[in-house]
Amino acid sequence: MISTETIIPFSAAGTDSAVLSIQHALWGTDELPRSTIEIAHDGQGILLKFDAFDKHLHSKKRSFNDDVHLDNCVEFFLRFPGDVNYYNFEFNCLGSIKAAYGPDRFQREFLPVEILQRVEQNLELSISNQNTIGLINWKVDIYIPLTAFYFSSISSLKNLDCEANFTKCGDMLAQPNYFSWVFIDTVTPDFHRPDFFGQIHFA
Structure with a gap:
């Protein structure tokens, strides 16, 4: 049996994917319907489909x-x-992107803008008084080509065992929230903890 916090099955052709729950409400966060992440790869890059729920909307288009x-x-x-x-x-819900590389939250090097421009996104934001759960539902489909892993020499994802995490947050929302695929056991909010990353396998 495959543990949902350790191994993700992938298809080398990108036809199969895994849907995971961003299930852990951390650091005093109120429970919400679970956001999900669907992930797959096509040999040339990684496909991510986030389906997120929030009580509040606070975002702007950023550099x-x-x-x-x-x-x-x-x-x-x-x-x-x-x-x-x-x-x-x-990624915020308006498509703004930030990406970096390094060993921890303090020693990080941003990816160049020309690299980030290669990352593709499709966005959907639903705010409706017909929403019976009274929440904002937003979705973002993302494709990260291998060339976006700028500091690494990765020519193929096939048979790679990696470490990962998938998270959702909103530090400046009316009610800040922090959710994670893998449980993070720290006193204060900190997603930059590779010691808590889960194991994933690219088939």
Whole structure:
């Protein structure tokens, strides 16, 4: 049996994917319907489909590598085998993106803008008085080509065992929230903890 917090099955052709729950409400966050992340790869890049729920909307269109974590935001953390550093890709609900590489939250190097421009996104934001659960539902489909992993020499994802996490946050919302695929056992909010990343396998 495959543990939902350790191994994700992928299809090398990108036809199959895994849907995971961003299930852990952390650091005093109120419970919400679980946001999900669907992930797959096609050999040339990684496809992510975030489906998120929020009580409040607070976002703005930002420059590349601005503080999107202040807004309605989802994040993808990935560390390749044998590397002490990891990537973080962050997206707000208006499509602004921030991405960096380094060993922890303090020692990070932003990805160049020309690299971030290669990341493709499709956005959907639903705010309706017909929404019976009274929440904002927003979705973002993301394609990260291998060339976006700027500091690594990755020519193929096939048979790679990596470490990752998928998170949702909103530091400046009326009620800040923090959700994570893998449970993070820290006193204060900190997603930049590779010691809590889960294991994933690219088939």
